[in-house]
Amino acid sequence: MRFLKLDPFLMGLVSAVLLATFFPCHGAAVPVFRWLSIGLIALMFFLQGARLSRKAVVDGLVAWKLHLLILCCTFVLFPLLGLLGHALLPNLMQPEIWMGVLFLCCLPSTVQSSIAFTSIGGGNVPAAVCAATASNVLGIFITPVLVGLILSKHGGAAGNPLDIVYQLLLPFILGQVLQPWLGPWAHRNKKLLSFSDRGSVLVVVYAAFSDAVMQGLWHKLPVAEMGVIALVDAVLLFVVLGITIFAGRAFGLPLKDEIAVVFCGSKKTLASGVPMANVLFPPASVGMIVLPLMMYHQIQLFVCAVLARRFARMTQQAEQHEQTPEIRHAS
Structure with missing residues (x-):
């Protein structure tokens, strides 16, 4: 039940936002932090490539029967729901906030929490590992394309395509090339690399957020709109959870596979999302654009923690039901 609590990472994010609010970097510090951010993003995706074993990548890309449903939820269902919400209620939030919601919808799934919740719920953990891996690998390629399509449709400004190549794709590919040599070291130092990420x-x-604060972020964003963002995030999550549960049962998936679909198909990664936003959007817009993602991150932890416990009871009851005839037959 630790997911019901505020995790240290979220507290760190809140602290970073507060620090940027009261002590934003300005003047000569701005280019320093900008180049530091670029270097850290490239390093993060390089290490992601170095950590992923070739077998995990192949399994995540080849085992398509279960994963196709998860990938469709992540990269088709979410964007369609985001576009539908924007089309129905374009004036509900500011354009940059809506862009943040649409960006959230284009992101890949998480890895750690998807696997953890699948495990807690008694689901198919190997499938969750492969699905989360496939989502993150493909997301490096698919997310920039989806964001570019949405930006062109709504008249937004995309980042330089070369930045996407240099900061995301090339570091990841280089990490994969060096994985046979760096992989064992990366696996031995998982905690250190997690802290680094x-x-x-x-x-x-x-x-x-320093850029956003200097541009007047908190003057542009009323407190009431923060509540609207949380409501939109919650509605989006509950709709996707409902659809994934229905789809799993409509396709006749076993309960364990259904659990993997629900948790992998409803998650959105914050750890990769913030760096991607920094590459894909103008610096002055990034702070506002990542707000919906930061709020969605915590909402998904709360809701999925409760749902995982419910699934755990269901799987336990199903196992007991399966064992009962065997016990009777043995007696």
């Missing part, structure tokens, strides 16, 4: 995200968040 999260520290990198905190630096990027501080730099992004």
